[in-house]
Structure formats: C-alpha cells, structure tokens
Amino acid sequence: MRIETIAIHAGNIITDSNRPVIQPIITSTTFEHHENSPIYTRASNPNRLALEKVLTQLEYGKDAAAFSSGNAAAMAVFQSLDPHSHIIAPDDMYHGIRKQLLEVFKGILEISFVDMANIDQLKSNIRDNTKLIWLETPSNPLLKISDIKSIAGVARENHIMLACDNTFATPVFQNPILLGADLVMHSTTKFLGGHSDILGGIIITKERNSFWERLRMIQHVGGAVPSPFDCYLLTRSIKTLPYRMKGHFENASKLAHFLSAHPSVEHVFYPGLKSHIGYSIASSQMKGFSGVLSVMVMGGAIDADRVVSKLKYFTNATSLGGIESLIERRAAVEGPDTLTPQNLLRISVGLENIEDLIEDFDQALS
Numbered sequence: 557m558r559i560e561t562i563a564i565h566a567g568n569i570i571t572d573s574n575r576p577v578i579q580p581i582i583t584s585t586t587f588e589h590h591e592n593s594p595i596y597t598r599a600s601n602p603n604r605l606a607l608e609k610v611l612t613q614l615e616y617g618k619d620a621a622a623f624s625s626g627n628a629a630a631m632a633v634f635q636s637l638d639p640h641s642h643i644i645a646p647d648d649m650y651h652g653i654r655k656q657l658l659e660v661f662k663g664i665l666e667i668s669f670v671d672m673a674n675i676d677q678l679k680s681n682i683r684d685n686t687k688l689i690w691l692e693t694p695s696n697p698l699l700k701i702s703d704i705k706s707i708a709g710v711a712r713e714n715h716i717m718l719a720c721d722n723t724f725a726t727p728v729f730q731n732p733i734l735l736g737a738d739l740v741m742h743s744t745t746k747f748l749g750g751h752s753d754i755l756g757g758i759i760i761t762k763e764r765n766s767f768w769e770r771l772r773m774i775q776h777v778g779g780a781v782p783s784p785f786d787c788y789l790l791t792r793s794i795k796t797l798p799y800r801m802k803g804h805f806e807n808a809s810k811l812a813h814f815l816s817a818h819p820s821v822e823h824v825f826y827p828g829l830k831s832h833i834g835y836s837i838a839s840s841q842m843k844g845f846s847g848v849l850s851v852m853v854m855g856g857a858i859d860a861d862r863v864v865s866k867l868k869y870f871t872n873a874t875s876l877g878g879i880e881s882l883i884e885r886r887a888a889v890e891g892p893d894t895l896t897p898q899n900l901l902r903i904s905v906g907l908e909n910i911e912d913l914i915e916d917f918d919q920a921l922s
C-alpha cells in the first residue's frame with residue numbers, strides 16, 4: 557500500500573457483525589472476559605489499537621503506543637530509561653520536552669544539549685552511560701535540520717538508541733525509521749489531528765524489544781492514554797493527512813518565498829528555501845518541507861507584535877498543524893529563559909487560499 561491508501565485503510569478495523577464501513581467508537585471501559593477480547597480500556601481499546609496500527613504502518617515501524625499528549629509520549633520514553641542514563645538532546649527543541657528533561661528528570665537522568673548539525677560536537681558529548689539521542693527535525697521554532705542518517709550511524713556505532721520527534725515533518729514527508737531511527741514520536745495534536753481539536757501523542761518503534769516492553773508497561777500502568785473518542789477522531793483525521801499536507805506544504809512554500817523577498821523581513825526560516833542552512837540535508841531526507849515557518853521581522857518585539865495584531869486570517873495563538881493559519885511570537889510564550897529571538901514569529905500555514913494569506917501579510921507588513 558502507498559501512503560494515501562495506508563492512511564485510509566490501515567486504521568479501519570471492523571469487528572462489528574453489523575458490518576459498518578467505519579469503525580464505531582467503543583466507549584466501554586471494560587470487556588467480557590473472552591479469548592482475544594480486550595480487558596480494560598487503560599490497557600487496550602479497539603479505537604486505540606486502530607490508531608496505533610495506522611501510525612505503525614505510516615512510519616514503517618513494528619508497533620506504536622498512543623498517549624494523551626505529545627508530552628506524555630515523550631515522557632514515557634524518558635521514564636523507560638534506567639536511572640542515571642545520559643541523554644543527548646538538541647539545542648533547539650520543543651520547549652515543553654526540554655523542560656521535562658531539565659525539571660522532571662533533574663537528578664534522575666543526565667542531559668546534554670548539543671547542536672545536532674555539528675556531528676563532532678555530538679560525538680564528543682557521548683559518555684559511557686549515554687543511552688538515548690533525541691532528535692527533532694525540523695526543530696521548533698528555528699526549523700533546524702539534523703541529518704538523521706548520519707546521526708543514526710553514530711548512535712548505532714555507540715549502541716545508543718535514536719528517537720526522533722517527527723511532529724513538524726509528519727510521516728507524509730519524513731520517515732525516521734527508514735533513515736535508521738529506533739523510535740519516532742509525534743504530537744498528534746498537530747498535523748495528524750489537523751483541526752486543532754484533539755490532544756494526543758504517539759511513539760512508534762522499529763523493534764519490539766525489551767525497551768519497548770517497558771514503554772508499553774508505562775503506557776498501561778502510568779495510564780496517560782487517549783480516550784476512545786480522541787482515537788476515533790485522530791484515525792478519521794489521518795485519512796486526509798496526505799492531501800492536507802500537500803496543501804500545507806504548497807502554501808507554506810509560497811508564503812516563505814513571498815516573505816523572504818519582503819523588505820520588512822529580516823530572515824525567514826523554512827527548510828524549503830535554498831538559502832536555509834539545512835536545505836541540502838532536508839532535501840535528501842524529506843519528500844516535502846511541510847507547513848511551518850518562522851520569520852524575524854525588522855525591528856524588535858513591539859514591531860513583531862504589531863504585525864501579528866494587523867493580520868486578519870492568522871490567529872494569534874499557540875500550536876500548529878491545523879487547517880486554519882496561526883501565528884505567535886514564540887519568545888513571549890516560552891518565557892524569560894527563552895533562547896528564541898524576540899522578533900521571531902512562528903507561522904503555521906493553514907489551508908486557506910494562499911493569495912488571501914499573502915495579501916494579508918502584505919498589508920500587515922506595510
């Protein structure tokens with residue numbers, strides 16, 4: 557099956573004798589004891605299994621475990637490590653997961669943050685107890701690109717697991733397992749949900765090994781699982797993912813080109829621009845450059861805020877990946893310890909008509 561076919565058929569598991577075309581939502585928390593039946597919804601539920609199945613196939617893995625948020629999914633990976641394991645993470649990454657590493661696992665895990673574009677820096681940070689390299693590419697919010705295949709080589713040589721947060725790229729444009737990663741993580745809240753109305757996360761694994769058994773145990777016993785309704789909505793959203801991503805990519809590319817030629821713009825971060833520092837690596841490992849870009853406008857925080865307030869079709873709100881365009885000044889959201897430039901706006905380009913979006917930016921920047 558190709559991706560559009562997987563997206564529509566892989567998660568549609570029908571066991572109902574009425575033979576519905578679409579899998580019903582099974583809200584029952586408990587199931588009659590019977591051979592092969594689920595036991596209890598925290599441990600397993602037919603809607604969750606369907607979601608896990610479609611994402612396993614979309615990411616070319618062996619299994620997947622769904623969680624109630626992207627953060628809960630990432631947390632389960634860190635919780636599955638032995639105490640005092642060392643993790644190497646990128647210097648630009650989703651701030652909520654960075655905060656987990658710094659605050660929740662303080663004293664429990666050792667952390668180093670490195671520039672993943674610099675393989676020598678990565679290698680020099682490897683310790684005897686390094687157990688995990690965590691990647692995020694493209695990264696949030698600077699759209700930094702790391703070379704998954706090369707880093708997977710370093711990880712393999714040193715018997716270190718490689719996990720990749722693939723939220724920005726989606727399985728439509730990038731498949732880290734095919735490039736050598738052991739685990740893939742998504743915030744399904746973003747493009748996979750696609751309509752800004754579901755919170756969720758997932759981990760997909762290349763192998764069912766003892767680490768995976770432990771992660772499954774944490775999913776079951778920790779209990780940060782999505783509801784059957786959320787799983788149903790996500791499985792429904794994923795059916796249109798390949799087509800939505802074509803639109804997000806096309807619109808984001810056009811907006812990135814428009815903005816990079818605009819005199820009121822200092823810099824555009826979008827891996828699909830030839831001027832982007834990671835362009836050649838992105839081109840070799842991604843089939844498209846997805847729908848998020850960041851832009852530094854001329855001036856400072858006040859000037860950036862003024863642009864946001866003048867836009868009509870871009871809502872000033874956090875999050876990304878929905879059908880509607882969103883914009884936010886990231887430094888304002890990340891707080892005083894942020895490393896993000898004050899005049900940087902992160903834009904999630906929606907599926908509105910691109911001419912409307914470009915005209916809107918043109919008036920807001922003038």
Ligand SMILES: *Cc1c(COP(=O)(O)O)cnc(C)c1O
Pocket residue numbers: 625626627628650652653692696721723724743744745746755756757
């Ligand atoms: C949003 C996001 C997360 C966190 O996911 P939640 O569903 O909000 O918990 C993790 N990584 C990236 C890249 C994100 O954009």
